[in-house]
Amino acid sequence: MVDKTVNLLVIDDDDINIFIIKKIVEKTDYDVKMLSKNNGQQAIDYIKELIENHAELPHLMLIDINMPVLNGWEFIEAFESLNIQTPIDMYMLSSSVYENDIEKAKTYKTIKGFISKPLSIEKLKELINDILSK
Template identity: 40%
Template structure:
């Protein structure tokens, strides 16, 4: 995998965001971060970036359980936006519900489903 320029974290848990950013910094995973605290905020900001032809994140780490819009609502809307850039989406969630795991497989845009917490090993697997 090429060097990640921008990683986008969509999660409402400040402890998860802090820890994930720290692990990414320690492993030189990426240069920059975009942080959004719910799916609607992420959708609106990423849609504006696409419309303005600005630099999109290379990777999105998406939580499922968030206020306002959950991860599924974000995905359903985000995949409707015409976009020529390839963005790798990982669902990173505390949900071990088999229904969520199966649902994630139905989205072509989702690369993998990872149960929290994120670890250096899991991050290195993403980089392959």
């Protein structure tokens, strides 16, 4: 395995879901630095700060759809307007069972897929392995 820290940004307003993802990350045995933001606006502000400071961007982002201030879709729109050239694996992570949300995720060039909550350890390992293999 490649010796690399994977930077994970979780954008979700549900503290329980964030806690679960943190526990799943710990069980992967990968070197993952996880940070969470409670809404899309906080995440956009954080990413802009990273860019301004020439800091490393997240390798993986898990984005909830339904959040206050700036929801997942609004976050994606704002993120895409930043024209970031660094590839970031971005996934919608939602409890939504609406087919239109799954289809909408496919319309964004920056979104690699739609994951239904709860995130499984197997799925997270798959996402991390995908990043490490690049």
